[in-house]
Amino acid sequence: xxxxxxxxxxxxxxxxxxxxxxxxxxxxxxxxxxxxxxxxxxxxxxxxxxxxxxxxxxxxxxxxxxxxxxxxxxxxxxxxxxxxxxxxxxxxxxxxxxxxxxxxxxxxxxxxxxxxxxxxxxxxxxxxxxxxxxxxxxxxxxxxxxxxxxxxxxxxxxxxxxxxxxxxxxxxxxxxxxxxxxxxxxxxxxxxxxxxxxxxxxxxxxxxxxxxxxxxxxxxxxxxxxxxxxxxxxxxxxxxxxxxxxxxxxxxxxxxxxxxxxxxxxxxxxxxxxxxxxxxxxxxxxxxxxxxxxxxxxxxxxxxxxxxxxxxxxxxxxxxxxxxxxxxxxxxx
Numbered sequence: 001x002x003x004x005x006x007x008x009x010x011x012x013x014x015x016x017x018x019x020x021x022x023x024x025x026x027x028x029x030x031x032x033x034x035x036x037x038x039x040x041x042x043x044x045x046x047x048x049x050x051x052x053x054x055x056x057x058x059x060x061x062x063x064x065x066x067x068x069x070x071x072x073x074x075x076x077x078x079x080x081x082x083x084x085x086x087x088x089x090x091x092x093x094x095x096x097x098x099x100x101x102x103x104x105x106x107x108x109x110x111x112x113x114x115x116x117x118x119x120x121x122x123x124x125x126x127x128x129x130x131x132x133x134x135x136x137x138x139x140x141x142x143x144x145x146x147x148x149x150x151x152x153x154x155x156x157x158x159x160x161x162x163x164x165x166x167x168x169x170x171x172x173x174x175x176x177x178x179x180x181x182x183x184x185x186x187x188x189x190x191x192x193x194x195x196x197x198x199x200x201x202x203x204x205x206x207x208x209x210x211x212x213x214x215x216x217x218x219x220x221x222x223x224x225x226x227x228x229x230x231x232x233x234x235x236x237x238x239x240x241x242x243x244x245x246x247x248x249x250x251x252x253x254x255x256x257x258x259x260x261x262x263x264x265x266x267x268x269x270x271x272x273x274x275x276x277x278x279x280x281x282x283x284x285x286x287x288x289x290x291x292x293x294x295x296x297x298x299x300x301x302x303x304x305x306x307x308x309x310x311x312x313x314x315x316x317x318x319x320x321x322x323x324x325x326x327x328x329x330x331x332x333x
Contacts, residue, residue: 006074026056026059032323032324032327123307123309153280155298158295162271164295170196176188187277190263191263202245214239215236219233286298287300
C-alpha cells in the first residue's frame with residue numbers, strides 16, 4: 001500500500017489507512033485461538049497462548065517498529081504493480097457478481113455437510129507415533145519371557161483395610177474364574193491363590209470342624225487310593241487344634257514375601273490389591289462381571305487412554321466450532 005498508493009503523510013498515514021484491516025485480521029485470528037485457550041488439555045492451551053502472544057507481538061511490531069523503518073518514497077516494483085492490478089480486477093469482477101460471492105460460503109457448507117459424516121476419528125494413542133516393527137517384535141519377545149500377563153490390563157480392588165480388600169478379592173477371584181470358564185479371559189494371577197480373607201478362612205475351618213470323622217474318612221480314602229494312611233495322622237491332630245487364620249503380615253515376614261509383594265499397592269489412603277489378567281477376549285463382559293462388586297475395577301490402560309483422548313478431542317472440536325462462531329460474530333460487528 002505504501003509503495004503503490006502512498007499517502008502524503010508518509011508511512012504512518014499509509015498504516016492508518018490499512019490499520020482497520022490489519023487489526024480485524026489479527027482480532028479474528030486471536031478470537032479463534034482464544035477458544036482453544038479454554039481447553040482442559042494443557043498442550044492445546046499452550047498452543048493457544050503461544051499463537052495469541054505471537055499475533056499480538058506481530059501487530060505491535062508492525063505499528064511501532066516496521067513503520068519508522070519504511071522510506072518516505074519507496075521505489076515501485078513492476079511485479080507489485082502487476083499483482084495489484086490483477087487483484088483490483090478480480091475484486092471489481094466479484095463486486096459485480098454478489099450472488100457468486102454468497103455462493104462460496106454456501107458451497108463450503110455443502111462440502112462440510114457431505115464430508116463430515118464420513119470422517120472417522122482414531123483415538124488410539126499408539127496411532128500418534130510410528131513404531132519400529134523390529135523393536136516392537138523384540139519388545140513382545142522379551143515380555144513373553146518375563147511375564148505371561150498383559151501389561152496395562154489389571155483388576156484393581158481397593159478398601160480401607162487389608163482385611164476388607166482381601167474379602168473383596170475373594171469374591172473377585174470367583175467372578176474371574178467364572179469369566180474364564182465362559183471364555184471372557186484366558187488366565188489370571190491373583191493373591192487369592194496364596195491368601196484368603198480371615199472370614200473365608202474361618203468359614204472353611206468351621207466346615208472342617210463340622211465334618212464328622214473327617215480325619216478317619218480322609219485317611220481311609222487315601223489308603224484305598226494306595227497311600228499309607230497312618231502317615232496322615234498329623235492331619236487329624238491338626239483338626240483338633242486348628243491354627244488361627246493366616247495374615248498378610250505373616251506371609252510378608254516369611255520367605256514367600258517376594259511372591260505376594262507385587263499384588264499389593266497403596267492407592268491414596270486405601271489398600272489396593274492387583275490381579276493380573278491375560279488373554280482378555282471380552283473386556284466389556286469382564287468389566288460388567290465386576291460392576292456389582294464395590295471396590296473392584298477392571299482397568300484397561302489402552303481403553304482408558306483412548307477414552308481420555310476421545311473426550312479431549314470432542315472438547316477441542318467444540319471449542320474450534322465456538323471459535324469459528326466467535327470469528328463470524330467479530331466480522332459481523
